[in-house]
Amino acid sequence: MARTKTGQTRESVFRFVREQLAQGRPPTLREIQDEFGFRAVETAREHLTGLVAEGRLTHEPGRARAYRLPLRAGGKPPLLVPLLGRVQAGALTTAVEDLEAWVPVQARGDSSELFALRVRGQSMQDAGILEGDIVVVRRQTQANTGDIVVALVNDEATVKRLRKGPRGRIELHPENPEFDVIVRAASEVTLLGKVIEVRRYLETTPRVSSE
Amino acid sequence: MARTKTGQTRESVFRFVREQLAQGRPPTLREIQDEFGFRAVETAREHLTGLVAEGRLTHEPGRARAYRLPLRAGGKPPLLVPLLGRVQAGALTTAVEDLEAWVPVQARGDSSELFALRVRGQSMQDAGILEGDIVVVRRQTQANTGDIVVALVNDEATVKRLRKGPRGRIELHPENPEFDVIVRAASEVTLLGKVIEVRRYLETTPRVSSE
DNA sequence: TGGCATACCAGACAAATGTCTGGTATGGAT
DNA sequence: ATCCATACCAGACATTTGTCTGGTATGCCA
Missing domain, CATH: 1.10.10.10 (Winged helix-like DNA-binding domain superfamily/Winged helix DNA-binding domain)
Known part of the structure; x- marks a missing residue:
């Protein structure tokens, strides 16, 4: 041969x-x-x-x-987290019906704490989070001023930068001058989690354009 | 029990x-x-x-x-692509020494066409590509005006938006007013590939802050 | 020319792994 | 009380899969 x-x-x-x-x-x-x-x-x-x-x-x-494949020293092993179609009040269940896809991410910890969401709206564009981007979120009910969080206000999930205001108020700051800051009493805001990764797919169209 | x-x-x-x-x-x-x-x-x-x-x-x-895990209908199977430490003239080899990590991505096609790079500099910040982000790139020597590409100019790899100028010139546009457009003859620019995904890790510090 | 590594083949064997049968116990629903 | 699904256990068995021994042929290098 x-x-x-x-x-x-x-x-x-x-x-x-x-x-x-x-x-x-x-x-x-x-x-x-x-x-x-x-x-x-x-x-x-x-x-x-x-x-x-x-x-x-x-x-x-x-x-x-x-x-x-050899894992590099210090390299975190990948995890698969669910991309949830809709975020509903309170529960944030990983029901099969809401599951759009499994997103591989590299983060330490229990993957059951993690989920992914597709971003709607331009309110965070100056932070480099654009419409259609996918954010990976860790479920947590507490976060610090400056964290980008997913919060539930009036039964609607929103991605904003968190600031803790006076008298226990929660401020949700957009990163786009065209949007207003949301200020609420802590009791009116449910913190769903903290954004730990942002992901954007620039190519949704098929590679070979034809017919 | x-x-x-x-x-x-x-x-x-x-x-x-x-x-x-x-x-x-x-x-x-x-x-x-x-x-x-x-x-x-x-x-x-x-x-x-x-x-x-x-x-x-x-x-x-x-x-x-x-x-x-069941793959959704239409869901692309994940691929592992190499995160390259440095991009050198011409070759773009997947040498073991340059391999920082394996990045799982969801894209169709041959994974040997794909690689990932860490972004340096702020020249694309208005396109939501920030310093430290990881871009996933498909190797290709041709691209269209408007594509975000990785190009080699003077032995240096750079991420910019491509525009094809008059007389066969290649324009590499930053998305940041503080940077200048790079204009070169096509022969002075090597197109390494097209950015198909952007990824940002907001949390590099350990979760539990202590000592 | 003689090593030596790559690349391949054939067949046997042993260990890893999935499958099956037949059990027990518990809690909830009817 | 009876039925049924969940949750678990014990042991045997068959298949899948990795490993081993012993080959052939080719190109490269000293």
Whole structure:
């Protein structure tokens, strides 16, 4: 066979494993074997052991589907958090019906404290939070002045910057001069959580424009 | 045992599976068994079958580690893309040394076309791209006027909005009045790719402030 | 020319893992 | 009281999957 010995196959194997891993589906040796049409399992295994030797994969011997991408020291493991379609009074349940998608995020802690929301409106545009952006929120009922929070006012969820005003008042500041500051008694505001990540997808249209 | 029958355990099992999945490590029945201290594998399996019946997980029978989060119809499967530490002239290699982390993104296509970069400077702040943000980029050598691109000018990578000027000139527009437009002949600009996602982490400090 | 690494193949084997059968106990609903 | 779903346990079994041994062929380098 005139196949060159440049490691192309190994590169392809790596990409295949990486893509499967991203989908939460670490491949078995035989799945890799089938993907590339190897006639022997051992061929797949040799590529993987090679990649482990190069430091591009890690492996837990003896376990099934046990090849992983190496986590950097200090790197937080990813979590999947639910993107909620609507935020309703009080509950903030993760009901299946409200679940739009699972968003992978990198944050420490219990992922059940986290959820994601799609931003509506321009009230925070000067803070770099634009309409359509997705914010990742940690559920918490307390926050500090200066935090960007998700709060429930009159049964409506809103993203604003929090300031604690005099006499226990809660101020919700937009970051857009065209919007007004919301000032309420603490009892009228339910703090749902604090925004810990903002995300924007610039490309919602398909890549290849046609017909 | 005075354990209530409210499905709390099942909820915990779901969260455990979800978190393991996010890390590319779907658990085995016996791993779940150990995690929760069940004395029988069957207990773990019953919870999983229950979750599948509820539509919260999917399962491929007979396969190892084969419980997954259901992908929404039309939902793109996640990919892992490399966060590159530095962008050097021409190559844009995914060398191991330059690899800071793997960033999970949801985009269609071949993940080998994608990479992520950390933004330096304030030149795009009016487009909501702030210093420290991470941009996800698709490698492409062509882009349209209006696209936000990563371009190499004088061996330096920069994020700007692209405009195609007269006489084949390339204009790289900042979105900040304090910065100047860069205008170059096409031959002096290497287009590295197009920004398809922006991401900001608002919380880099640990959650519990202490000592 | 002789190593040596890459790339592949064939078959056997053992460990990991999912599945099945048949149980017990408890709380809630009818 | 009876039924039923949840929650759990014990043990056996079959399949999936990783591992091992022992090969062949090719290109590269000293």
